[in-house]
Amino acid sequence: MSAADVAFWLAQAGAQVLAGALAWFVGGAAHRRLRISHAAFGYWLALWLLALAPSVAASVWHASGAAAPAWPLPSGLPLPRLDAFAADAAPAHAAEAVATQPVVDLAGALLALYLAGVACSLARWLRGGVALRGLLRAARDAGERLPGAHSRRELQALRARGVQVVLSREAATAFAVGWPRRRVVVPEALAAHLDDAQLALVLRHEAAHLRRLDPERDALMRLAQAALWFNPFLRMLAARVQLAAELRCDAAAIGADPGRRRPCAQAYLATLRLAAGRAAPAGASAFARRRDPGQHQLRMQHMLHGDDRPRLRRGARLALLALALGGSAALAAAQAAGGGDPARIAAPVAAPTNHEDTGTASTKPAADVRRLASPQAAANAAPAPIALAVPLADTRITSRYGVSGGIRIRPHRGIDFAARRGTRVYAPAAALVVAATDRYPEGERYGKVVVLDHGDGWQTLYAHLQDFDVHEGQRIAAGAPIGSSGASGQATGPHLHMEVLHDGQRVDPEPLLR
Structure with a gap:
């Protein structure tokens, strides 16, 4: 389990407890305020289902991989030099790998604690089932x-x-x-x-x-x-x-x-x-199975005097059902969003251009590409010395450059795009392929990686790919397919991780995208 997995499932556990607390306190307050009958079975079952909704929504989105929340890695690795793939060198950034190890150890401990709790709960249930079976047999x-x-x-x-x-x-x-x-x-x-x-x-x-x-x-x-x-x-x-x-x-x-x-x-x-x-x-x-004296007293009162509180009318029951379904849908949508900004700004794809000694023709379709543009990033961006096309069609950014906090040990060193598994990834500009490998030096967490050199000190990296369509030393045109997005390495869901380096230093990719 990666650090990203820890963040995702800890967030879901917190959402589960929070939803349960809201359902209990808000539902209980409404029950007292509106004097809803204690026998309103559908009311309490709907509240129970609402409390369960975050876990169901998270599990469905996480398992489906469709627009799954792309929780990025806590820290990036530097782009390799052009000769970094020539030989297996000793890790130059071992301190960075050591810094993330406690998170992985914490993940194992948390998983063991959770499984122990599940095992204890199931063991109690199984023991009761065995006792019930013996009782029925006798x-x-x-x-x-x-x-x-x-x-x-x-x-x-x-x-x-x-x-x-x-x-x-x-x-x-x-x-x-x-x-x-x-x-x-x-x-x-x-x-x-x-x-x-x-x-x-x-x-x-x-x-x-x-x-x-x-x-x-x-x-x-x-x-x-x-x-x-x-x-x-x-x-x-x-x-x-x-x-x-x-x-x-x-x-x-x-x-x-x-x-x-x-x-x-x-x-x-x-x-x-x-x-x-x-x-x-x-x-x-x-x-008679409950030990709560208040519940016994309530049942006796209902038996002797009937229910003095009104039942929910049909319209109220339908409204409650709609609320339960709407809450579940909202939670599922929140899971799908993955923390990204829902606003999208359309931008045309840069037309394919020829590159000197280009060996691969562009096959990227001439269609509108959508991406998120941060107003703050646009305001602070300096004039872009290089123009990069968005590497995916219909793109949505889920994590931006420089984001820190939570489980991140260092600020995020790239940007993440939400993408289904197998979505085509295109070269943002004419380039020389300097790496196409599943053995990224000092970074197994990145999975399958493609690194492009665009000249004048500019390089781009694409991680967590499902596969790649290029090879080292190949020259490609802008818009040429370089691979497809996936979840290789350590990633909780399919997405594309992109980094940009200029003269050996990382820069924010977003202001460069056109």
Whole structure:
């Protein structure tokens, strides 16, 4: 993992925690201010998804490579002299390589820490799954051992839907399992303690969980939270999602019959007493699985008196969905931008010209080339002694010359262009090819490199190429293809890194581009 990878994924981790904090605090404030129902399942699920959006957007853009954020290297290497490729010389800039080594070591440590957290989260989940499997293996079919007509009627309804009801000596609470076989598990002690009407309500509650696919949804959320174990707000939002799921299943069990309210509350109290000090198995959607006294009190209130807060209307739900999708799209667009300026100024491509002893004809299409122009750079630029065409068609600069801070040990020594993998790179002016190699001296991080000499002390370098179409010693015309962009060396995504040197000193390439 390179220093650029460290910067990219640390930024995503920070964005993930920040998005979770905003969703928790802003969403919670809106919930209290608007008196939204605690059973508004969609509301809390949308907030959970918004908190998850930065990681999803970053992973998609990073994996696709399409307009991926081109996080540049923390420091550049000097352009080679014309004879630098003649022999393998000892590194003349070893101090610069040593300076970046701690960043690479930090990357390994951070990656190990992250993977250890994921492993611990998955190990806890796996341990719960093994315990659940053993519990299900020891459970026995309920058969006709239920206390009365109401509970047997619910049992028959579940069987008709392919759901098995089993009794377990080990279970502390009733719960539903969605995979690999849909089941409702009821503790034998609970079945013996509850009367017929109360047990029927417990079965109706768990049947509602299965109808709404709550066990499967809960498993997916647990998997996402294992990958993002460092974000506490994601777990807090998931707890509110589960509470809303329990409340709506309570309401489904009671239905429109107010006579079921008290028996449902009594069954819930009996379940709490039986489950005191014991946790429900991982992956199970349980009738009483939360230990928060406030949540238990809220559920009792809903069971006995109903929901005194209004549900979200359809228009509000649609607006919330639009907000969630819009927020996700905005985050994805931010990832795609890669920190570049969205403004683009069109500039025509310089027409191909002949160079003395040119051996390669220009094949660059005569099309408009777009690039970003920094107003500050344009204002401070001296009259350009050399004019360079933009090396890519439809170009966008993502990192400019001289940028420092963050993970950069030294100011950025070139400019980076966003480019898809395989995008053609063209010579900005007539030149002699002095290097076309994947063994750039003292700079393996640069990957495949082409260096052009334009005369009068001017040289340009192009790094992270996928391949090159020229060879050392070849003379080429302006606009001739020299290779294609890629992500060779150490780069988090496809892009083109360009540097300009005049008389052995780096200069800002941007004012020279025409």
